[in-house]
Amino acid sequence: MDENLERIGHAMMLAWSRVKKANARMWSDWMVIGDGLLEGRRWAMQIAGTNRPEGKGYVINFAEWLKRYKIDDMHKADRAKLLQLMEERPAIEEWRANLPDYERRNLNNPTIVWRKWTADTREKKPKSRTAAVSGTEHGRARAMIEQLQARTAELEEEHSAALARTAELEEKHSAALARIAELEESAARDQQSAAPRTKTKTRPAKTKPAETAEANDFIRELLEFRFWFDQRLSARARLGFSTEDRDALEHTLHQSANEFTLMAQELSDNE
Numbered sequence: 001m002d003e004n005l006e007r008i009g010h011a012m013m014l015a016w017s018r019v020k021k022a023n024a025r026m027w028s029d030w031m032v033i034g035d036g037l038l039e040g041r042r043w044a045m046q047i048a049g050t051n052r053p054e055g056k057g058y059v060i061n062f063a064e065w066l067k068r069y070k071i072d073d074m075h076k077a078d079r080a081k082l083l084q085l086m087e088e089r090p091a092i093e094e095w096r097a098n099l100p101d102y103e104r105r106n107l108n109n110p111t112i113v114w115r116k117w118t119a120d121t122r123e124k125k126p127k128s129r130t131a132a133v134s135g136t137e138h139g140r141a142r143a144m145i146e147q148l149q150a151r152t153a154e155l156e157e158e159h160s161a162a163l164a165r166t167a168e169l170e171e172k173h174s175a176a177l178a179r180i181a182e183l184e185e186s187a188a189r190d191q192q193s194a195a196p197r198t199k200t201k202t203r204p205a206k207t208k209p210a211e212t213a214e215a216n217d218f219i220r221e222l223l224e225f226r227f228w229f230d231q232r233l234s235a236r237a238r239l240g241f242s243t244e245d246r247d248a249l250e251h252t253l254h255q256s257a258n259e260f261t262l263m264a265q266e267l268s269d270n271e
Helices: 003-048 056-068 076-087 089-097 101-105 110-121 135-198 205-237 243-269
Strands: none
Touching (some): 003 076, 076 110, 076 135, 089 110
């Protein structure tokens, strides 16, 4: 046999062997991911003190688990179907083992596996059709139902993510309020310690409280604006900016930061 033909044929044989092994490993990897998701769900429920995978506490803790192990970029529909699949794993593994080799090798994605398993194992019932409804229309209706079910799962995941983001923003707001209170207490202590030194004929001590309250108002207004702006910017950034809008926004933020620095310097120079 021609040497070049033999080389090409041998390379083909090795490549096919690698493809078969890779597909087998892919299903095993999905199972490892599924075990991790189950453990993460149990952990989140335990920390939240609930026996059901729902509620604000569970959502926050499960989102933390996904982010910690860098699995939060998995498609939400795949994650939801993989969790359902793991709960039926023994039956699915048995069904999958009886599939033809070529079909089993290409059947790995959890969403597709779940859809085909449920289609193959659901109880077959006689279909009553009227003369006005064709088999094609029935098929389209079933496909639409499956799409709606997948979309429902995605919306549930998005709702959970929104709850987690709301909790995060509430924590930031609480931290901002705590910082304002801390600054007010610090200003009050500074006022008390400075009162004896500022009691002069030209600047009576009774004017000091009004000046301190006004400074606190400036501080509170600045912190509240920064918190409000951060919320709006974070929410809008998730939708994405065009290159031109992003460049303009970055330029304005840097310019504003420089102007705030100059304002602080002028305030210091006026002492």
